[in-house]
Amino acid sequence: MSALVAGFLLIGYLLAPGVIYRLFFSAYIPARRYQRTRTEEVVFSLLVTMVPFLLSWILLIQTPLGHYPTLTIGSAKTEAYRTVFRSLLPGPELAPSNPIVLRAHLADAYLRSFFEQARFLALLWLFCGIEGWISGLIVSRYGEYNTNQSIHRLLKRFCDDFLLTYVSEWELLFTTRSLPRSQQDFDVEIDALAADILYRGKLVDWFLDQDGKLEGIFLERAARYQQKDLERDRERGAEKPREAYWRMIPGAKLYLVASTIANYNIRYVPPSQPEMTLAELRARFGDEAIITPLPPDSFEDPINSP
CATH class of the missing domain: 2.30.30.100 (SH3 type barrels.)
Incomplete structure (x- = not known):
């Protein structure tokens, strides 16, 4: 069960946000395509998830949005998280006097925790998609930035130091994306x-x-x-x-x-x-115009020609 929960958190909070970010970023400009190591993939996902995670936490904790929709499954959110955490760490608290009641209680706690996390992840993934879309939009206008304007210098610096590191150099060389x-x-x-x-x-x-x-x-x-x-x-x-x-x-x-x-x-x-x-x-x-076709061009085979 511990491995299942850890896998859910790893995919939901690290791998999926990075994939969603690249998906929306690629709507404007293809992201760099190469085989990343696991460490590089985790670091990339952490960087693109920090801002969406903070925004999601503020909205769900500090605003009424965190209570919508109202969940009546199982115990309260805090108690459900506590029960799930205890189930992952064997201890005397889980010594079952009635296994059937205990399993039902655990099922309700896991279900409540799952829906609470799903609400948070839905908002997190939404912000990751918006972040990727905005980042792609900024990069797509790279050739329009005028270094005489402070805001344009800031955006160009942001592209050079961060965003363009995730774009293939061939994409910039072999296309006109860097041009006005x-x-x-x-x-x-x-x-x-x-x-x-x-x-x-x-x-x-x-x-x-x-x-x-x-x-x-x-x-x-x-x-x-x-x-x-x-x-x-x-x-x-x-x-x-x-x-x-x-x-x-x-x-x-x-x-x-x-x-x-x-x-x-x-x-x-x-x-x-x-x-x-x-x-x-x-x-x-006009139909009355006389159009004379030109003679065919002489053609030399560049492979067999001397």
Whole structure:
């Protein structure tokens, strides 16, 4: 019975609040995903539970909310807690003269204590959810904080010293969350040197292992830089713009394994405008407009090309 009660308290007051906090925090920004040790999990849960626990205690002890709803099960709250505590510590007080009466008394005490704790936990979990939601909201506006304003400096410091420690660094690098709201729709483009080949493209997804380390990235509109062509043209004395040496890679997405990436450069650029369809062109210029299709682009296979 002692193990059951201890498990109930551990889950209700430590593990569940941390899970609820991360759940609501992730509504704005994904929390760091990695395998925590038990000590790290307990410390994290303690930190996020302190304020909600204090608020719950004040409301239930110092206000009439602690008596609602009215419970008439078993003995009074204090007596029920005392009975449960005595049942967990063997002593002469529990020497049963009538086992049936004793078990019924214990059942009522445990039931009353359970409902009292359920009332407290319901309020505690509610405040943990609100705390996680507010924390996620604060972090989501990180790029909007102006260091010239004292309140913004305070919020930015709070994010840097506490909240962002529970957010993956890749989430900040590979997204526009750290940018002002006017730039939130920008594309994230990457130049990556992998296996001595320079690639570039729009970052659309990435993968982490259980320790939070980068495993790989997915790129759209991926291209490969033709370094050999550049060297050959230099030997011949030919001058071409550097953009001419990029070759598009066939396929919808390119996957780069993180272990092969030596370094990378991240750019945040305005989103490219989608090409207009034939129907959109006719709707804009009229049915009488003559629209001549362009010849297909010459395509070189960047893998098999010299």
